[in-house]
Amino acid sequence: MKNFYSKEEVIDLINTGKNLLIAADEALFKGLPKGNWIAGSIPYFMGDEGGACIRDKYFVTVLPTECKSVSIKQYKSNELEKITDDYPKNGVSFIIIPATSETHIKYANEIMTYPSLFNSPLVGWISGVHLDDLASVKPIIFNGATLEPSSEDAIVMHVELDDAYAAQIEIINLFKQGDGDTIEFPNDGFVIDNALVNGESVNFYDYLTSKNISLEQPLVADYSGAMINVSFQALDHEAKKVNLYAPVFQNTPYKLATQVANYEKEFTAEVNSHNVSPIYSCNCILNYLYAELEGKKTGEIKGPMTFGEIAYVLLNQTMVYVSLKKK
């Protein structure tokens, strides 16, 4: 299926009433007509020709005809709890949140505690920018129903499915817990000073630097069999703190990940073993960078390479996909 579209082609899709999830460079959203679409900024993709940075085309996920109706809603950071109130009766909700916004932080810290979170599939991604523009451009989302951009709000397309189908979210994560130290944290958060390593309190910055740990290996928690990554953003040498791309949580044991020898090869094998035809997927910009995926394919699954993936909760270095199942 085609993924990259010109502006004229996207306008045609919108005007014919298609339900669309759009990912593109932030400069491309202006001038599109109102319709059933939501978008987020990002110029990195896994497409037909493999990983690529593309700034003049739109990566469009055209939702299939099993999607009966859609409702587009925008949520401020203090309205995130309303998302689950707006879940479809039988469907799936697609969410995009701008990276580094207050909404991004609040979502990551709190979403797991929302009682109805798991009652319907909630999937999506964190929008970003070209890595050369990190200091000068803000990631945005775009509401196709109102044509409003936002660098603060979350945008959600709640999709009602044909009664004969159900949606299911799954992930492909090549990282597994290594057999090294067990690491716990006394506080939740994206910025870490202290950790409990095998029960002993240490400065986490000192721990990582003394052991010469590669920041490309995420921390991995075991969520009842699902491997959930937290990726390292940077070491703050002055403050001796560790900055992360997702929060760690108290009372959750983490381990450093095992190394992935050949991401392209192992990922393709894993995708093929799942035998899925997703209606939507995304993967992580860190996998794109660390596994040097430019020009390389990861099986037949395509999508934006994002600043964070959402499968109910915020994930890092993980591929997320949604497929439809006949009931």
Next chain:
Amino acid sequence: MVPTKTDPIWKKFVNSEQEYSFSCLATKMMYTRIKQMMRNKDAAIEAEAVDIAHSFFEKNINIVQADLNLIK
């Protein structure tokens, strides 16, 4: 068929220390949340955990029937 919320299965499930081999990502995450909540064992939290588990299986039964069979 999802057991009613008053069925003892739910209290047993939320208090379980067992490691289930769930197949569905959503069930794995939901169960992790339940285990986090149940570190504080009091009646109100247990009731909330039962609500979450029951509601989860009821709303998602078309994709989690196999996982439900594991806890019955």
